[in-house]
Amino acid sequence: MTSAALPSPRLRIACLITNSEIGGAQSHVAALLQAAPAGTEMILLAGGDGPLFGIAARAGAHVIRLARLDNALSPWRAVGALRELLQALKQARPDLIHVHSAKAGALGRIAGFLLGIPVVYTVHGFAFKPEAPLRQRTAARVAEWLLAPLAARVICVAEAERRLARSLPVAAERIAVIANGIPDTDQRANPQAPLRRIVMVARFAAPKRPDAVIRAFARANLHDCELVLAGDGPRRQAMEQLAQQLAPGRVRFPGNVADIAALLASAQVFVLASDHEGLPLSVLEAMRAGLAVIASNLPGIREQIEHDKHGLLVDHDDEPAFSAALERLCADAPLRGALGSAARLRWEQHYGLEQMIKATWSVYRDALAGTPRAARVPT
Known part of the structure; x- marks a missing residue:
């Protein structure tokens, strides 16, 4: 007599971003939540009270608002946000954390390390670029240098960002370049029309x-x-x-x-x-x-x-x-x-959405399996 196979547990992916307001990184997160494959439970953790929460809920994601997570530079505020994040992650029990934006990227990597959960960090733009103000550039480089080893995988949205990532203590095989992608629409401009x-x-x-x-x-x-x-x-x-x-x-x-x-x-x-x-x-x-x-x-x-x-x-x-x-x-x-x-x-x-989603999920699989293999979408 053979016993029936037990159903596979649902994969739980937590997406963490500092603010739920409208912006490029938020649109990126929204696309990932909306395109999650069947059998996956998506969790959004974010600060603020912006429209990303509504988008996530309509996509069927579990939504957790972090009251203490914001862009403030106060160290005490950051400690409080980390405690709140740790508690939320203990309750949500994700298999993987995907972090976006600077502050969430920092706190998420620390939380993942403390809880033993692999973290994927998408860099939407390093803050230590030469064009950034010196004080901001210096602080960002120190923070990224200290936190780089805590990410299982780093996703850069452009080759220029990968070059910056290579200056950090992160192995080349843990860095993937995946260009941003957006879905198509039937609305087109007519640029040759009279300029209005x-x-x-x-x-x-x-x-x-x-x-x-x-x-x-x-x-x-x-x-x-x-x-x-x-x-x-x-x-x-x-x-x-x-x-x-x-x-x-x-x-x-x-x-x-x-x-x-x-x-x-x-x-x-x-x-x-x-x-x-x-x-x-x-x-x-x-x-x-x-x-x-x-x-x-x-x-x-x-x-x-x-x-x-x-x-x-x-x-x-x-x-x-x-x-x-x-x-x-x-x-x-x-x-x-x-x-x-x-x-x-x-x-x-x-820059279609399908390429970005496929490559991102390949990185998820590698991070969960611990297999060092970079994914890349041509740019």
């Missing part, structure tokens, strides 16, 4: 530079065109005041926009200015829409966009050059169309 709208989608906080975009837009000789700065954050009020001073009545601040695809489809040009970046999702969204892109000339963005082929790369602190790039694109509808078509094709070839 330029859009930037970003949080109003460092390292984003909406001030540089406002200044370049105000300087450029553009008529019958509005600049839309979508997003929210601590610098929004200051940017509204700057826009009123430099380009009164010509800059809109709609806040967090639920349907980004529709907003981008209504535009003819997309811009993004940042002091440093990993592989920004907002640029991918613009590429998916078939928009011509003007973006800061940064290593991660250079992996997305080749200058004069998929968009224009600029030094956002060079106001005359940034304005000239805006004027060039705005005056040349065929160029906007050609760049937009090339950007869309590049997105189709390299």
Whole structure:
């Protein structure tokens, strides 16, 4: 007589991120939660009270709000957040923790080490890049150096981030490069249409530079065109005041926009200015829409966009050059169309959601099995 086979236990994956607000890292986490395969229980742990909790719940994930987890730099606040996280993880009992963002990445790696749970750490952008302020750069490098050995696997979203990761005490075979991916949509822009709208989608906080975009837009000789700065954050009020001073009545601040695809489809040009970046999702969204892109000339963005082929790369602190790039694109509808078509094709070839999900789950399997093998999606 043979006994019936017992059902396999469900795999439990915990995704930890500092804040539940809208942003690139949060969109990345949302995609992972929504694309989890059958037989997997996904758990979201995050601070704040943002829309990511609702997205996770609708995807069938178990949601845990961490009241003490935030971006504050207070060591005492961090200790309290770690205690709260440890208690939550003991109750959730995940098989693996996938951490995102700086503070959650630090606390999650410590918690995983203390509880004996493997941790996968996705680096959406190291904070010790040369472009970052010295104090922030130094603190970030020390923290990453101390915590690097605690991650079973490190996922970098760009080759530029992998090069930084190699300067840390982490074995090369534990580092994977998986480019960000986003799902397709049927909403497309018509960049060759008469220029009426330029859009930037970003949080109003460092390292984003909406001030540089406002200044370049105000300087450029553009008529019958509005600049839309979508997003929210601590610098929004200051940017509204700057826009009123430099380009009164010509800059809109709609806040967090639920349907980004529709907003981008209504535009003819997309811009993004940042002091440093990993592989920004907002640029991918613009590429998916078939928009011509003007973006800061940064290593991660250079992996997305080749200058004069998929968009224009600029030094956002060079106001005359940034304005000239805006004027060039705005005056040349065929160029906007050609760049937009090339950007869309590049997105189709390299930045779809399926590639990212498949590669990420391969890293999960390796971390759980303890097999040192790097996964990579071409960028």
